[in-house]
Amino acid sequence: MSAPRTPRAYADPYVAGVALGLVLLAAFVLVGRGLGASGAFASTAAGTVALVAPDQAAASPLFAHYLGEPGPWLEWLSVELIGVAIGAWLSAKLAGRVRVEIERPETLAPARRLALAFGGGVMMAAGAVLARGCTSGQALTGGALLGVGGWLFLGVAFAAAYVFASLLRKVWS
Amino acid sequence: MSAPLLPEGAPLAATLAAALVLGVGFGFALERAGLGSARKVVAQFYWRDLAVLKVLFSALVTAMLGVFWLSRFGLLDLAAVHVPETFVGPQLAGGVLFGAGLIVAGLCPGTACVSAATGRIDGVFVLLGIFSGMFLTGLILRKFERFYTSTAHGAWILPELFDVPYGAVVAAVVVLALAAFAVAERIERGAR
Known part of the structure; x- marks a missing residue:
């Protein structure tokens, strides 16, 4: 094997x-x-x-x-x-x-990567509770069924991800 | 035949068996696309690799067209398909929090599960974070209950919002997706 x-x-x-x-x-x-x-x-x-x-x-x-x-x-x-x-x-x-493995950019220490993974998970949980779903339950499923909430969540989450990505450029470069 | 084949009230064992099989397909497709990799997911938001957008929108359009045509031909009862509910305020706030968390974590809940199942420790930590976050949110949510249940619109759909036929929104989403794919290809060519 x-x-x-x-x-x-x-x-x-x-x-x-x-x-x-x-x-x-x-x-x-x-x-x-x-x-x-x-x-x-x-x-x-x-x-x-x-x-x-x-x-x-x-x-x-x-x-x-x-x-x-x-x-x-x-x-x-x-x-x-x-x-x-x-x-x-x-x-x-x-x-x-x-x-x-711990997947990470070379410049990001393993311990730091794991701390961010955990913290990001906590944030996503709170976000998904408020939104009544995440990328799969709201954006994908709600989106395919033309749900207003699904499209709203999809648009806002994507936009927020782009904004935060520019703030966290150092982490992921 | 009229779908859903196992509507609400169907035997629990049958619906849970379906859950397991559908989950296997879901996980297989996500892993094949490479979305169990945090670096590949995050690359979407630095305009380097737009696989997230391509996978999400081609899946969304495929399922949307399937639902539309099956219900057109009377094979699927759209009224028996559960549309995720709309809560405008909470979904705005939740979207911001989720989008920020996605960049910090590098993975969303579904793709973190794929990452963890394929051996990645960072994926395991995202799952631990989500689980802890659910505890925390669940325990403090009572204090925010008014906001949590505000601006409720039930199973509200875009054709109702814009007061246009279902098929018109379906066509618009197809056009939007094709335009997004064309732009994505152009951006990726520029990034290389």
């Missing part, structure tokens, strides 16, 4: 995009809902808080949402995200791209 020495090049973005669009379409046709990611973390956090402090969980507008049937541990998006990890690993394995 040795991976090929040179990882294969990534697929054409338009081909990969159309394939992703067909998966999203299949989701609409099969279960009448789109794809997502951030909701899996929200439901898992809701389930954890409900175990430790049920009152806190029930009082939170975010957590309470996941506590009804079938419960936070059987959330659709959590199962979907497990699938994402399996599919990503499979694709990378087939292309010789599985590699344990």
Whole structure:
């Protein structure tokens, strides 16, 4: 089981995009809902808080949402995200791209890269809660269904990313 | 046949099985496109490699056209497809916070999952950050509940907002995407 020495090049973005669009379409046709990611973390956090402090969980507008049937541990998006990890690993394995590493620009120290990764994750969680979804649940799914919120989120998030990218030029150069 | 095949109220085991299979396809496509790489994602915002825009818009257009034509031919009941809800104020604020976090982290929640699953430690830390952020946000959200639930418009869609036929918005999005692709190709040629 040795991976090929040179990882294969990534697929054409338009081909990969159309394939992703067909998966999203299949989701609409099969279960009448789109794809997502951030909701899996929200439901898992809701389930954890409900175990430790049920009152806190029930009082939170975010957590309470996941506590009804079938419960936070059987959330659709959590199962979907497990699938994402399996599919990503499979694709990378087939292309010789599985590699344990800290991906970063040479000028960015590993510890700093990990701290930024964590901090950025915290910010995205708060943003996704307010927006009721992230790049997949709002921008992609909402966008394909012509949702006003999806397009609003897509436009604002992209614009903000460009502004912050110019402020963080030193980090990513 | 009328889709969705497993509408609300369908057996949980069947919808969760579908979730797993759809997730595998989602993750496979994202990894193939290279979006499990933080440097490739971030390159979009320095105009070096516009794969994020190309993948996102070709996926969006493909699914949008599929939904439009399937419902036109009576094969898909659009009313039974869940449209993510609109909350104007929270989505404006959330979009800014999310866009900033995306540049700090280098990955979004879905692509961070791809990054982590393919061995990248930075992807794992993004996931840990998102998980911690969900705890934090969930615990303090009560104080911001009025803002969180403000400007609610439900499953509001662009054809309603602009008061034009569904097909007209679909056509406009296709034109917008094709124009964006043309500009993206030109920018990438300039960057090389």
